[in-house]
Amino acid sequence: MAICEGKTWKFGNASIASWASVVGKVESDGPYGDEFDEVVEDNKGGAETWEQAEAQLQNKSLKHALDKVNLTPENMDLIVAGDLLNQCTGSSYGLKDFYIPFLGVYGACSTFAESLLIAAALVNAGYVENCAAVTSSHFSSAERQFRFPLNYGGVRAPTAQWTATASGAAIVTSALEPPFIRSATVGKIQDMGINDLNNMGAAMAGAAYDTLTRHFKHMGTHPESYDLIVTGDLGQVGSDLLHDLFRRDGIALDKWHKDCGLMLYDRERQDVHAGGSGCGCSASMICGHFLSRIRSGDIRRILYAATGALMSPTMVQQGGNIPGICHAVEISYN
Amino acid sequence: MAICEGKTWKFGNASIASWASVVGKVESDGPYGDEFDEVVEDNKGGAETWEQAEAQLQNKSLKHALDKVNLTPENMDLIVAGDLLNQCTGSSYGLKDFYIPFLGVYGACSTFAESLLIAAALVNAGYVENCAAVTSSHFSSAERQFRFPLNYGGVRAPTAQWTATASGAAIVTSALEPPFIRSATVGKIQDMGINDLNNMGAAMAGAAYDTLTRHFKHMGTHPESYDLIVTGDLGQVGSDLLHDLFRRDGIALDKWHKDCGLMLYDRERQDVHAGGSGCGCSASMICGHFLSRIRSGDIRRILYAATGALMSPTMVQQGGNIPGICHAVEISYN
Numbered sequence: 001m002a003i004c005e006g007k008t009w010k011f012g013n014a015s016i017a018s019w020a021s022v023v024g025k026v027e028s029d030g031p032y033g034d035e036f037d038e039v040v041e042d043n044k045g046g047a048e049t050w051e052q053a054e055a056q057l058q059n060k061s062l063k064h065a066l067d068k069v070n071l072t073p074e075n076m077d078l079i080v081a082g083d084l085l086n087q088c089t090g091s092s093y094g095l096k097d098f099y100i101p102f103l104g105v106y107g108a109c110s111t112f113a114e115s116l117l118i119a120a121a122l123v124n125a126g127y128v129e130n131c132a133a134v135t136s137s138h139f140s141s142a143e144r145q146f147r148f149p150l151n152y153g154g155v156r157a158p159t160a161q162w163t164a165t166a167s168g169a170a171i172v173t174s175a176l177e178p179p180f181i182r183s184a185t186v187g188k189i190q191d192m193g194i195n196d197l198n199n200m201g202a203a204m205a206g207a208a209y210d211t212l213t214r215h216f217k218h219m220g221t222h223p224e225s226y227d228l229i230v231t232g233d234l235g236q237v238g239s240d241l242l243h244d245l246f247r248r249d250g251i252a253l254d255k256w257h258k259d260c261g262l263m264l265y266d267r268e269r270q271d272v273h274a275g276g277s278g279c280g281c282s283a284s285m286i287c288g289h290f291l292s293r294i295r296s297g298d299i300r301r302i303l304y305a306a307t308g309a310l311m312s313p314t315m316v317q318q319g320g321n322i323p324g325i326c327h328a329v330e331i332s333y334n
Numbered sequence: 335m336a337i338c339e340g341k342t343w344k345f346g347n348a349s350i351a352s353w354a355s356v357v358g359k360v361e362s363d364g365p366y367g368d369e370f371d372e373v374v375e376d377n378k379g380g381a382e383t384w385e386q387a388e389a390q391l392q393n394k395s396l397k398h399a400l401d402k403v404n405l406t407p408e409n410m411d412l413i414v415a416g417d418l419l420n421q422c423t424g425s426s427y428g429l430k431d432f433y434i435p436f437l438g439v440y441g442a443c444s445t446f447a448e449s450l451l452i453a454a455a456l457v458n459a460g461y462v463e464n465c466a467a468v469t470s471s472h473f474s475s476a477e478r479q480f481r482f483p484l485n486y487g488g489v490r491a492p493t494a495q496w497t498a499t500a501s502g503a504a505i506v507t508s509a510l511e512p513p514f515i516r517s518a519t520v521g522k523i524q525d526m527g528i529n530d531l532n533n534m535g536a537a538m539a540g541a542a543y544d545t546l547t548r549h550f551k552h553m554g555t556h557p558e559s560y561d562l563i564v565t566g567d568l569g570q571v572g573s574d575l576l577h578d579l580f581r582r583d584g585i586a587l588d589k590w591h592k593d594c595g596l597m598l599y600d601r602e603r604q605d606v607h608a609g610g611s612g613c614g615c616s617a618s619m620i621c622g623h624f625l626s627r628i629r630s631g632d633i634r635r636i637l638y639a640a641t642g643a644l645m646s647p648t649m650v651q652q653g654g655n656i657p658g659i660c661h662a663v664e665i666s667y668n
Contacts, residue, residue, distance in 0.1 A: 002408040006435035009461045049652050074336040078520060086420040087646040088440045089654075092523055096657050101340035101520035103448060104644075104659075106422045106438040114437060118452070125459035127343045145648075186412060186435035189426055310438075312421040314479075318383050320423075323430050325438075 008185045008218035014120035015175040016331070017130075018071070020064030021288040022057050023280070024139070024165030026272075030265045035288040036166075037064045043140055043165070051085060051093075054138035057167035057280070058083070058094030061287070062134050065169040073098040076171075077128035080115040082106050083136050083279050084163075086145065090136045100132070108308030109204075109233050110187065111135045112168055112283035113327040116304075117184035119172040120329070129173060136167035137278025146313055147197060157198035161235045162272035164264055168283025170291070178333045179294040185215040187325040189310065195321045197311065201238025201261075201274055204307035204324035208234060209245040211326040212253075212305055219330075223256040227299050230290065232282035232306030232326070233261030235275030260285040282306050286331075294333050301332040342519045342552035348454035349509040350665070351464075352405070354398030355622035356391050357614070358473065358499030360606075364599045370500075370622040371398045377474055377499070385419060385427075388472035391501035391614070392417070392428030395621070396468050399503040407432040410505075411462035414449040416440050417470050417613050418497075420479065424470045434466070443538075443567050444521065444642030445469045446502055446617035447661040451518035453506040454663070463507060470501035471612025480647055481531060491532035495569045496606035498598055502617025504625070512667045513628040519549040521659040523644065529655045531645065535572025535595075535608055538641035541658035542568060543579040546587075546639055549662045557590040561633050564624065566616035566640030566660070567595030569609030594619040616640045620665075628667050635666040 021036045028039040038060060040053070047053040058081065066072065079098070082105040083090035091104060107114035115133035122128050140150055142163035148154040172181065187207055194203040208231055216222060223229055223246075234242055239259045246253035260282035261275035286304060293299040305328040316322065355370045362373040372394055374387070381387040392415065400406065413432070416439040417424035425438060441448035449467035456462050474484055476497035482488040506515065521541055528537040542565055550556055557563055557580075568576055573593045580587035594616035595609035620638060627633040639662040650656065 002406075004408045004410055004432070004434045007411050007462060051648055051652065052654075072336075074338045076338055077341050082438075082440060085646070086648060087442070087644060089644070089646045089649050092644040092657050092659075093649060093654065096523035096525055098338070099522050100338045102523050102659065103452065103520055104416075104440040106416060106440040108421070118437065121459065121461055122455060125455065125461075127455055127459075128341060186437055188433050189430035189436050191430055310421060310423070310426040312419070312423045314385055314420060315423050315427060318385065320386075320427065323426050325426075325436065 006186060006214060008183055008215055009121055010183045011120050011124040011181055013175045014124040014172055014181040016179045016291060017171045017173040018065045018069040019170040019287040019291045020061045021168045021284040022061045023284050027164055027166050027264060032289050036284060050138055050140040051089060054090040054136050054141050055094030057136045058090055058134050061167040061169035062132055065171050073100050076100045076130045076132060078131040079134060080105055080118045081134040082111040084142050107325060108310050109277055109279050110306040110308030110325050110327050111279040113304055113306035113329050116329050117327055120181040120184060123172050123174055131172045132169055133172060134169040135279040135283045137163050137280035139163045139165045142278060156273055158273055159237050160198040160273045161200055161261060161275050161277035163278035164276045164281035166280030166284035168287035170287060179291050179331045181329060182332050183219060183330040185211055185328045187211045187327045189323045189325050191321050191323045193321055195316055197316055200277055200309040201235040202241055203309045203322040204234055205238040205241035207324035207326040208242050208305055208307050211328045215328045223251060223253050226256060226301050226303045228302045229257045230302050230304045231259045233277040234259050234307055235261040237274050294331055297333045304329045304331055340520060340548060342517055342549055343455055344517045345454050345458040345515055347509045348458040348506055348515040350513045350625060351505045351507040352399045352403040353504040353621040353625045354395045355502045355618040356395045357618050361498055361500050361598060366623050370618060384472055384474040385423060388424040388470050388475050389428030391470045392424055392468050395501040395503035396466055399505050407434050410434045410464045410466060412465040413468060414439055414452045415468040416445040418476055441659060442642030442644050443611055443613050444640040444659050444661050445613040447638055447640035447663050450504060450663050451661055454515040454518060457506050457508055465506045466503055467506060468503040469613040469617045471497050471614035473497045473499045476612060490607055492607055493571050494532040494607045495534055495595060495609050495611035497612035498610045498615035500614030500618035502621035504621060513625050513665045515663060516666050517553060517664040519545050519662045521545045521661045523657045523659050525655050525657045527655055529650055531650055534611055534643040535569040536575055537643045537656040538568055538658035539572045539575035541660040542576050542639055542641050545660040545662045557585060557587050560590060560635050560637045562636045563591045564636050564638045565593045567611040568593050568641055569595040571608050628665055631667045638663045638665055
């Protein structure tokens, strides 16, 4: 049967004018700890609950991104945002006080790429001039929602990933200076038959393979066309699987591949098992590390492929699998 | 302080080529019961759980919409979809087997308008040719997620609304024949200070007022410029509040206003308290009732303003309010 191929969208007029990241203490202790805009040392960040603390992360990161380029909320046309919390409350509670038109999205850990590509498409088409893409995750709010109450003290499986306490915000506007958003491919939902809540990487690898393969095909590119292929948070298990899938096609993806889930923490020193995850994982690495290097030209072209496990405790309890998705966004110096 | 005004997007090249609706038994017993494409008599629709049954509603409504115009999944470029279930599993599980690129959105009961306006923007700008907007809700899955387990048998408050068991799907494509999508205004999150899980209408009325007011202003229109202003599911409480808000501006909105939450059921005969709600409520009324009348020209121009209560049981338990949002989409015969 013929399968829907989808399209890769091309943008001549979309750039990222400003960006910011806010992370928690564990993330600030990682290898890129000094590249984030703000560290919230206390797990609750002065809020009463973890969920409210997560909402504050988004509020802070958008404020930093606006301040850096002297934009105020009334200069903005739109926010595209989402997160892992049920009903995406990290976004709605964290961003409501800006009074900016708001499109809520849900892509699990792929949310930052989904937000960026929607923002780029709307800016490039001229519907909006200044559009923010924002997301967050929080270790404690995610653990209790998706796995166990923290005080249960459950032993974590070796394949489990560590949800990042982190947020990233980027302001997309018409093209002025790099980083430019040049193209994007929307992911398809892929069901790899995984139903283990502690093995998200495996659930997402097939989606990354599908989206990257379609993006390369539509753009006439190969992994070597980019400085780096940056996945969201496949972690070790998912990254290995992704390399295996490309190896079958004769492609040594591992030479060009970095995974934000494997970058954010020092796995030798920090007990994060298979790596980091959560919407904030790749959002903070993109906004904390990559975008400034693309602006300076040290990195010329990345394909940012954020992966998401569309994981529902309710569906898994009912015997369902965990579908994955991956959205790809090309970010470049020229 | 100046407040962000946002923009109203205008579309010269977006129409709805096909649409379909699937509803449950209670909805089929309502005043518009014979206008839907399929009725699922059994609450579980042959599935094992309510959540799986809800996913099937989306699967069925998209299939009907495709079949009506002889489209197959490989002809499609994109689905924009979301629902009320945690992690939007009604959409991800219901639509994954189509293998169509997928953007997940979360707008609570405003989801169908959000999906439609994103689809229209992307089609109008030429990124995609055929784009589906899909959503659903299910009384039983929503009650147990947001309120009480059904078998608890709690007494419903008079201000409570009845979550519709319903789904709607529309296929947006470049303009051929009516209904055309002519303009859209993205909503802002509004916090009216409501924290009663059983009073969603009040939480949403302010958002509807804000979005409608901005849409009229940007387009230079008034309520009388439209045959009808169709809100999503304010119900009786929210509709009365909305009329009050417009009355302060000297506008008798009630003359042009219909609310899908007050249309879907016969409140004299059906015990739904303040009216219907849920993403599927306005989606099924738009796809079941309105779009065919706009195609025929019996209705010439509506402003569809779907409202959503961004209601999170977790946040409400923590003392948080229920923010509301409303997205407006102009659908017309010419």
